[in-house]
Every structure is written in structure tokens, then in C-alpha cells.
Amino acid sequence: MSLVLTFTVGAVCCIIAQLLIDLTALTPAKILVGYVCAGVALFALGIYEPLFEVAGCGISVPLFGFGAAMARGVREAVAESGAIGILTGGLSATAGGITAALFLGFFLSLFFRGREKRM
Amino acid sequence: MKQLTKNEKLEIIKRHTPKSKTLRNCILAGLIGGTICLVAELSRRLYLYLGVNKDDSTLLASLTIILLSGLATALGFFDRIGRHAGAGTLVPISGFSNSVVSGAIDSQSEGYISGVGIKIFSVAGPVILYATVSGVIYGLIIYIIGGISAVI
Amino acid sequence: MKRLIKLTTPATIRSYSAVGGYEEGRGPLGKSFDHIDEGCLFGKDTWEKAEAEMSRTSLNLALAKASLSHTELDLIVAGDLQNQCVASAIGLSSFGTGYLGIYGACSSCAEGLVIASSLLSQEGGRAAVVTSSHNSAAERQFRMPVEYGGQRTPSAGWTSTAAASFILEAEGSLGEVCISNCLIGRMIDGATTDGSNLGGAMAFAALDSILTYFELSGESASEFDYIVTGDLGKVGSLVLGELLSDALPAAAPRHVDCGNILYGGQCDVHGGASGCGTSAAVLATHFLPKLHSGELSNILFFSTGALMSPSSLLQGESIIGIAHGVKISRTDFLSRERSSGV
Numbered sequence: 001m002s003l004v005l006t007f008t009v010g011a012v013c014c015i016i017a018q019l020l021i022d023l024t025a026l027t028p029a030k031i032l033v034g035y036v037c038a039g040v041a042l043f044a045l046g047i048y049e050p051l052f053e054v055a056g057c058g059i060s061v062p063l064f065g066f067g068a069a070m071a072r073g074v075r076e077a078v079a080e081s082g083a084i085g086i087l088t089g090g091l092s093a094t095a096g097g098i099t100a101a102l103f104l105g106f107f108l109s110l111f112f113r114g115r116e117k118r119m
Numbered sequence: 120m121k122q123l124t125k126n127e128k129l130e131i132i133k134r135h136t137p138k139s140k141t142l143r144n145c146i147l148a149g150l151i152g153g154t155i156c157l158v159a160e161l162s163r164r165l166y167l168y169l170g171v172n173k174d175d176s177t178l179l180a181s182l183t184i185i186l187l188s189g190l191a192t193a194l195g196f197f198d199r200i201g202r203h204a205g206a207g208t209l210v211p212i213s214g215f216s217n218s219v220v221s222g223a224i225d226s227q228s229e230g231y232i233s234g235v236g237i238k239i240f241s242v243a244g245p246v247i248l249y250a251t252v253s254g255v256i257y258g259l260i261i262y263i264i265g266g267i268s269a270v271i
Numbered sequence: 272m273k274r275l276i277k278l279t280t281p282a283t284i285r286s287y288s289a290v291g292g293y294e295e296g297r298g299p300l301g302k303s304f305d306h307i308d309e310g311c312l313f314g315k316d317t318w319e320k321a322e323a324e325m326s327r328t329s330l331n332l333a334l335a336k337a338s339l340s341h342t343e344l345d346l347i348v349a350g351d352l353q354n355q356c357v358a359s360a361i362g363l364s365s366f367g368t369g370y371l372g373i374y375g376a377c378s379s380c381a382e383g384l385v386i387a388s389s390l391l392s393q394e395g396g397r398a399a400v401v402t403s404s405h406n407s408a409a410e411r412q413f414r415m416p417v418e419y420g421g422q423r424t425p426s427a428g429w430t431s432t433a434a435a436s437f438i439l440e441a442e443g444s445l446g447e448v449c450i451s452n453c454l455i456g457r458m459i460d461g462a463t464t465d466g467s468n469l470g471g472a473m474a475f476a477a478l479d480s481i482l483t484y485f486e487l488s489g490e491s492a493s494e495f496d497y498i499v500t501g502d503l504g505k506v507g508s509l510v511l512g513e514l515l516s517d518a519l520p521a522a523a524p525r526h527v528d529c530g531n532i533l534y535g536g537q538c539d540v541h542g543g544a545s546g547c548g549t550s551a552a553v554l555a556t557h558f559l560p561k562l563h564s565g566e567l568s569n570i571l572f573f574s575t576g577a578l579m580s581p582s583s584l585l586q587g588e589s590i591i592g593i594a595h596g597v598k599i600s601r602t603d604f605l606s607r608e609r610s611s612g613v
Contacts, residue, residue, distance in 0.1 A: 004187050008158025010211070011149035018148035020193045021422070022139040028209055028421060030244060033249045035210060040253035041222035042258075057159035062152070063246070065181065070254040078262050078265050084124060086262055089252030096178045097185065098247060104189040105239050109213035112193035113418040114225040116311040116407045119291075119294055119429065119537060123475065125589075127360050128462035132471035135509035137425040192418050201420020208420055225416035228317040238416065248461070 002054075009051065009058035032063055039067020043075075069094050144205050149202070151207030158210075159184050176268035181212050191263040218242030272509040275487035276453040281605065282388035283446035285339075285438040287396075288332035288379050289555035290325050291548075292406065299535040300319060300369060303556035305332045311432050312406065318417075321384045322405035323362030325353070325434035325548075330401050331384065344368045344438075345396035346360065348387045350354075350379030351403045351547050352430070354412060358403055377404075377473075378456065378576030380551035381595040384437065385453040388495030391441035396427065403434030404546030413466075413581055417521030426506045427467040431533060435551035451605055458481045458578065461590040469577040470507025470530065470542055470591065476592030477503060477575050478514045481522060484596055485572065492522035494608075496567045500594070501550035501574035502530035504543030529553035550574040558599070568604040572597050577587035 017035065020026050026034075042048040046075030047070040051059045059065060073093020090097070123131075162179035171179060188208075192199040197217050201208045208214055222241045226234035242248075288305045296307035306328060308314075313324040326349065334341060346369040348561070349359035356372045376383035378495075383400035391398055407417050409430040415421055440520040459479050461472025477500045485492060492498065503511055507529065508528045516523040529550040530543030554572060578591040 004159060006160040007153040007157045007272050011153030011209050013156075014148040014210045015145045016208045018145045018162025019141070020154070021206055022141040022144055023172070028206075029245060031206075032209065032214065032242075036246055036250040037253045039259050040250070044257050057163055057177070058153075058156045060177055060182060061159045061181060062240050063210055063212070063215065066212065066215070067253060068249050070250045071257050074254045074258040075261055078258055083262055086258030089258060090251055094250065097181055097212065097215075098241070101185050101219040101243070102239065103218040104185065104216070105136045106235065107122045107173055108189060108193040108220055109223040109227055109231075109235050109239075112224045113227065113405070114221065115195045116293065116432070117198065117410060119534070120611070125460065125462045128460075128475060131510050131513065132463055132468060132474075132506070135506050136468060136471060137506070139425060144333055146544060192420070198418050198420040204420075205422040209422075214420070217418075217545060221416035221418035221420070226417060229320070236535075240414070240421065 006058035009055035010062060013059070013062035013064065035063035036067040036070070040071040043071035044069040065095065066094060069070045109115035147203050148205045148207035151204035152211055154210045155184060155208070155213055184212050185216040188216040189220040192217045193224055215243060215246060273487060274455045274457070274483060276385070276455070278388060278392040278451055278453065279452040279467050279598045280392045280441050281449040282391045282439045282441055283449045284559065284599070285440045285446055286333050286337035287435065287437045287555040287559050288336060289328045289433060289435040289541055289552040290332070291552060292328045294429070294534060294537070294575065295431060295433050295552065298533055298537060299482045300533060300553065300556040301562055303560060305329070311405070317413065318407035319358065320406050321352060322358040322389065322403050322408050322434070324361035326359055326401050327365070328584065329434040329436040330366065330399055332398065333438050333588040337438050339438065341366045341368065343397060344399055346371065346387065346390065346398040347401060348373060348383040348398060349369065349401040350374055350383060352376065352412070354410050354488055355515065358405070359401060359406070362403070363401060375466065375574070375593060375595065376415055376576035377545055377547050377549065378574040378593050378595050379547045380435070380501070380554065381572060381574035381597055384450060384597045385455060387439050387597050389453055391439055397440045397443050399436055399438050402547040402551040404430050404432070404548035406430045406432045409546060424467045424517070426470070426542050428469055428502065428504050428530065428532070428545035431544045431549045433546070433548030433552035435474045435548065437555070441569065443554035447602055448559060448599060449602050450597045450599055454480055454484045454596040456593045456595045458591045461577065461592040464584055464587060464589050466579065466584045467542070468506060469545060470502070470504035472590040473508050473577050473592040473594065474503055474507040474510035474514065475577040477507070477511050477573055477594045478518065480573055480596050481515065482595035485519065485522070489590050492519060492525055495569050495571050497520055497527050497568055497570045498525045499560070499572045500528045500578070502543065502545040503528045504530040504545065506542065530558060562599065562601055565601065569598070569600040572599050
């Protein structure tokens with residue numbers, strides 16, 4: 001794995017989204033939702049894991065990684081505990097990121113306020 | 120006065136609406152997005168070096184970006200970078216963190232329940248929802264396929 | 272009643288004031304504002320309360336300039352962009368006078384001037400017109416949290432943080448500057464559902480109101496120094512310019528837009544300034560001072576509004592544009608015009 005590949009794959013993930021923003025009527029919110037769903041699909045199709053082996057955070061830090069973590073959690077939980085894993089696997093595997101962001105948001109809201117926008 | 124049809128109006132508006140500077144936007148998005156991934160990867164290698172296992176170090180790398188972006192949001196300069204970076208800060212986990220933290224620090228004025236509690240999910244909510252929904256659908260598919268192949 | 276109201280008694284603009292935030296202060300009109308608060312909070316702890324305080328401050332400043340007390344006001348007509356028009360209500364409730372809260376989106380300033388001057392012409396007395404907008408309050412309500420790091424499309428506007436007040440009178444001798452004609456705008460389909468391209472959507476309403484004014488008044492565009500629109504920005508001004516040069520070529524070169532004036536070149540977006548406070552603040556800091564000094568003598572002032580909500584856009588409804596107008600002239604110009612029988 002090389003850092004050059006990490007940078008390149010990460011950059012390509014962002015450029016695709018930028019093209020979608022600039023050239024289509026898709027809103028950023030729709031693109032983010034599209035990216036996490038695509039992450040699940042990339043994992044399901046067996047594309048994500050080989051990409052992660054070469055690019056590391058280049059593919060896991062873009063929102064594909066969030067969807068892929070969800071899919072991996074589901075697959076492992078289904079393998080381990082059967083049907084109940086469909087319900088428990090996904091959010092367990094992504095709990096770290098979600099909990100960290102939510103707690104951070106709450107914690108920072110105790111000390112900071114939004115400031116007025118400037119041009 | 121000549122009455123314009125809806126399509127004629129849309130055509131006139133479109134003709135005068137400036138295009139996004141797509142090339143410039145893409146270069147900035149690629150450079151900044153790539154750099155964020157690079158920072159995450161370097162931190163992941165540091166955690167690996169410190170003896171953290173592979174899965175946890177990947178999570179910790181994402182958490183590093185979440186923390187840095189959250190702080191940048193609270194200190195008021197994430198939006199200044201994001202305005203130029205576009206998808207470069209939106210698509211990496213930094214955008215997720217920014218949406219959570221910006222929703223939270225913007226809404227204490229309506230209280231911690233109806234303000235912060237609701238607005239913290241205003242942008243992140245759809246992402247979490249549809250990731251969960253896709254995960255369940257994927258789970259159903261592998262469970263059913265697993266069942267069929269066991270029978271066969 | 273016709274859509275063009277020729278006032279039997281013109282309404283004098285006795286005094287006016289404008290307050291603004293950081294961006295307005297560093298813009299080309301910054302020095303003409305009566306009060307600038309760079310933190311945009313006006314001593315309050317939330318953006319919404321700050322907007323209410325801006326309305327209150329600007330009305331107090333306008334009253335002070337005319338050496339009037341609030342008990343000498345018969346009516347306040349006010350509008351803003353907050354849900355349920357609440358910034359005006361909260362900011363102005365302490366004045367203890369008749370109150371008409373109006374919602375015309377960014378057309379509220381001219382809508383208020385139309386209502387107040389028509390009522391004064393019939394009933395006499397003294398009225399205040401107050402409109403306000405606050406960038407952060409509008410971002411929170413219509414768009415995203417203020418610290419959200421999104422990229423804005425080139426056509427997007429910038430809601431101004433500004434409030435302006437105008438004191439109108441019908442009694443006694445006419446002052447220097449007065450409103451003599453009012454045009455009530457029609458709602459015109461702006462075709463687009465793109466909430467970041469309001470200027471383009473409003474341009475059709477501006478065109479309709481400008482053409483209707485000249486058709487019903489019998490006046491000619493060449494009598495006016497400027498034909499002013501509210502907040503079309505660059506995109507809307509280009510659309511209007513194209514349509515106007517076909518329909519009424521004499522009017523096209525006289526058109527200027529408040530959305531392009533308020534921030535001059537500092538605005539990195541083509542939408543320019545928008546919001547209820549924009550046309551009001553530019554009228555109070557740019558056009559009225561020039562009318563008073565005699566640099567200008569006769570303008571046609573339209574505020575343009577985009578009637579929509581975040582829900583209506585998500586449900587696929589197109590933006591409805593509207594433009595109300597008033598003719599604002601120096602009294603000496605008006606009496607010359609009337610004696611010459613035009």
C-alpha cells in the first residue's frame with residue numbers, strides 16, 4: 001500500500017462527488033446518501049476490501065467507508081448469530097463513528113456557538 | 120405584453136446563470152479531499168505502529184478526522200475551507216462530523232432537547248438512516264442466499 | 272380600484288434610517304448606515320432576537336432624526352423573513368401603535384410603502400414602514416446551520432443583515448421627497464424550482480410590474496433617473512435586461528438593482544444581496560440621500576419578492592415572483608411635472 005494511492009483514491013472519490021454537484025441537479029445531501037449506499041454495494045460486490053488493501057484511508061475515510069463498515073458488520077453478525085444479525089450487525093459496527101460524532105457535537109455545543117457567516 | 124411559457128422562462132434563466140467553475144472546484148476537491156485521506160492514513164499507520172490492531176486503527180483514523188473537523192467547525196473555520204473544498208470536505212467523514220457539530224452548536228437557542236437534540240441530526244440523519252436501511256437489505260439478501268445454498 | 276394608485280395626497284418621506292451587520296458595514300454603502308454592529312448580534316444572544324432588535328433600533332433612529340416620539344406614530348407597517356413574520360412583531364411591540372405585519376418576502380419594503388402611503392393619502396396621519404432581514408437567522412431557517420461548510424452555487428444570493436425604517440406623513444406642507452404613485456404587483460410564475468436562483472425567478476415579476484406601471488401611468492421611462500429593482504442580483508438583472516430591451520428599450524439603460532449595489536464587488540456570488548432588508552437599506556443609504564441632496568430627482572423603486580418556502584420547493588412547486596413599486600420624487604420635481612400638465 002502506498003500513500004500515493006491513498007491520496008489518489010481519496011481525491012477521485014471527492015472529484016466524482018464534485019462533478020455530480022456541479023453538473024447534475026443532485027444536492028449534496030443526496031450525494032452523501034448515495035455514497036453510503038454505494039459503500040454497502042461496493043462491499044457486497046467484493047470491490048471494497050481489495051480497494052482498502054491498496055488505498056487504506058483513501059477509501060475508508062470517504063463515506064464509502066461508513067457504508068462498507070455497516071455492510072461488513074451485517075455480514076459478520078449474520079454469520080455469527082443468523083437472522084438477528086441483520087438487525088444488530090450494522091449499527092454495532094458503525095457505533096464508534098456515530099457515537100463519537102454525536103458526543104462531540106453535544107460536548108462542543110456546551111462551549112461553542114455558531115458565528116455569523118462572512119463572505 | 121408577450122406571455123412567456125414556463126420553458127421559455129427556464130431557458131432565459133439558464134442562459135444567464137453562470138456555470139460552476141467545475142475544473143477549479145474539482146482540483147480543489149481532489150487536493151483537499153486527498154489530503155484529508157492522507158492525514159487519516161498517516162494517523163492510522165501511527166496507531167498500527169503503536170500496537171493497535173488493524174480494525175481499531177482504521178476506526179481511530181476516522182475518529183481523528185471526526186475530532187479535527189468537529190473542532191474546526193466549533194472554532195468557526197470549517198465553513199471557510201468547505202466553501203472552496205466543496206466535495207473535498209463533504210465526502211470524507213469530515214463532512215459528516217461538520218454536519219453533526221454545526222447542527223449542534225447552532226441550536227442551543229431552542230434548548231438542548233428541541234434545539235440541539237433535533238438539529239444535530241438535520242443533515243446526518245439521512246446518512247445514518249439510509250446506511251442502516253441498505254445494511255438491512257444487504258443482511259436480508261445474504262441471509263436468504265445463505266439459506267438457499269444450505270438447502271441446495 | 273386599479274393596480275396603479277395615483278395618490279391624491281402624496282406621502283412625504285419625513286425621515287429614514289438603516290442599520291446593518293459586518294458585511295453591510297464594509298460594503299460601498301457602509302458609511303451611510305446609521306448603525307453597524309460587526310458581531311451582527313445587536314446586544315442580543317440569538318440571531319432571531321438580533322433581527323428584532325435591528326427593527327426596533329432602526330425605527331428609534333428614524334423617529335429621532337425627525338424629532339418625533341413613538342406616540343406621534345399612527346401606524347407601523349412592517350415585515351421580515353422569519354417564520355410568522357415574528358422579528359417585526361417582537362421588535363416593534365413596544366411602540367404601542369397600530370401595526371400591520373406584512374409578508375411579501377423581499378418585496379416587503381415596497382409593499383409596506385404602498386400600503387402606508389395609500390392609507391395616509393386617504394386617512395392622513397403619520398406611519399412608519401420597517402423591514403428587516405438577518406443573514407444568520409435566514410440561513411438557519413431556510414438553509415443550513417451557519418457553521419455548515421457547504422459550497423454555494425454561483426447564482427445563490429446572500430441574505431443581508433439589515434433593517435431600515437421610513438417615516439411617512441400626509442399632513443401639512445410637503446417635505447423634500449415624497450411618494451406619489453404606487454403599483455401593486457401581480458404574482459408571476461418564476462418557472463424555476465431552484466431555491467439558489469431567486470433572482471432569475473423574480474425577474475419576470477419585475478418586468479411585469481415595470482411594464483404595467485408605464486402602461487397605466489402614461490409616463491415615460493425617460494422621466495426617471497433610475498428604475499430600481501430590489502434583489503435580482505446579477506442573474507436576475509441580466510434576465511430582466513434582456514426582456515426589458517425587447518419590451519421597453521427606454522427603460523433598460525435606467526435599470527439598477529439594489530442586490531448588486533449593497534455589496535459592490537465584494538460579493539463572491541452572482542446572486543448579490545437579497546432579503547427584506549436589502550432594498551430597504553439601499554433605499555435608505557443610497558437613493559434617498561441622493562434624492563434629498565438633489566443629485567437625483569425622480570426614481571421608480573420596486574422591491575422584488577420570491578414567494579416560496581423550503582417545503583414548497585421540496586414539493587416541486589415553482590417560485591412565485593412579485594414586485595411592488597413606488598414612484599419616489601423630489602417635491603419640486605413633482606410640482607414642475609404637475610404644473611406642466613404631464
